[in-house]
Amino acid sequence: MNYPEDLKYTKEHEWVKVENGKARVGITAYAQDQLGDVVFVELPEVGTEVKAGAMFGTVESVKAVSDVYAPVSGTIVEVNEALNDAPELVNEEPYEGGWMIVIEMSDPAELDNLMDSADYQKMVEEGGE
């Protein structure tokens, strides 16, 4: 399993990459592995307001439906349209082509509530949920 060091992580297995003050969000390699083959990703529209900890979309694998939560609050400024036709990108490139949304953060201090790579790895390996 891989846990890139330049990302921040949530307990619900989302990752955040901060780029020019914006937060790019996806689900982790561990999360996609647990889900299995992703066959559908439902995301909100650009312009939607999200709150940290609130659900913003769903990821569906062959067997299961899983909600995805916003790691930080703000406005969605980009949505990964490629996932409409290629939801398998979430499995194949969870940290690159499988990204889901970009959030213009309203409170960047919320980033401090997230885990770093080492803490997240520890949580996963200790069998956190």
Add this chain to the structure above:
Amino acid sequence: MAQEPKKTPLYDTHVKNGGRIVDFGGWALPVQFTGIKEEHNACRTKAALWDVSNMGELLVQGKEALDLLQMLLVNDVSKLYPGKLIYSPMCYPHGGIVDDLLVMCLAEDKYWLIVNGANIQKDVEWIRPLVRFFNGTVMEDISDTIAQLALQGPNSVEILKKLTAYPVEDIRYYHGAQDVDVAGISCVVTRTGYTGEDGFELYCQADKGPELYEAVVEAGQDHGLVLAGLGARDTLRFEASMSLYGNELDENHTPLEAGLGRTVAFDKGTFFIGAKALMEQREKGLETKLVGIEMVGKGVPRNGYKVFDETGEKEIGYVTTGTYAPYLEKYLAMAYVQVDYSRRGTGLTIDIRGRKVPAKVVRMPFYRREVKKK
């Protein structure tokens, strides 16, 4: 319900092979090895191997065994002869389904009922009180003594031929052979399956299961054989529109509603449990019916989602199984709907977490393999 799930004789083998173990109806079995899509498509194009030792086997034996089975089952068991199998629902008097099963005739007075793993206890309790009315006839639950493997996919014949001198390619569909030496292990080999592909099911003594499994895996190496789990077993049977007990089949639906009318042998000339209710239903006409549905809008239909009419106003049924069909690459569902909405092409909507998403009734089976003419 919080009991430890039962382990099949292959449990340690699955763990060693990296299977992701889940509790499935009280059984600890792998849901997947490499991934459901990959396992699914390997079965459609090459071959896949399952441990299905959770399935139950009930031995029914004695001079009135046939009479007992004719009463218990809606299909006509008198058509069987040694080596022949038949599929049948087993019904309650009101026509609802106790279980659906395969009957294999081993000898004139000796049969196996191959039943769903989650229903073994229920079936035994249903059948046992009736056995004593049949002279010299006994029923024995031999499930724990038998391991069962499913080898499925177009390359199955080639793979199995490498392990036996028996001409397995000559076993016809829904036929089987006993005491076949497969890799040095005595097996019952049947040309049956639950995937919509050609293939075999192999039954052997429980403690020989791991050895048989390893032998098939090795023989399949050059034939694209993959290890497969319950996930792909479910998507394959779903794509081939085969019903699953607990989803499409239950005590609240009859074989007629489930589209299994061809298995109800009203004309077999003997009484069977459920006959009266089923005959009445046939005369009155069905109110609900199992249909195939394909999504028109975006979304994945899931088990239990409600089905509405095209306007989204009127609830008309529910999804029994729904998911992404990996080989057809479509979002499909099987659903019970009111019969007025069961015609092919009828527009419907499915309530996907509060959103009414357009769908339509389509033909089943969704997938049918091309049978090569000899």
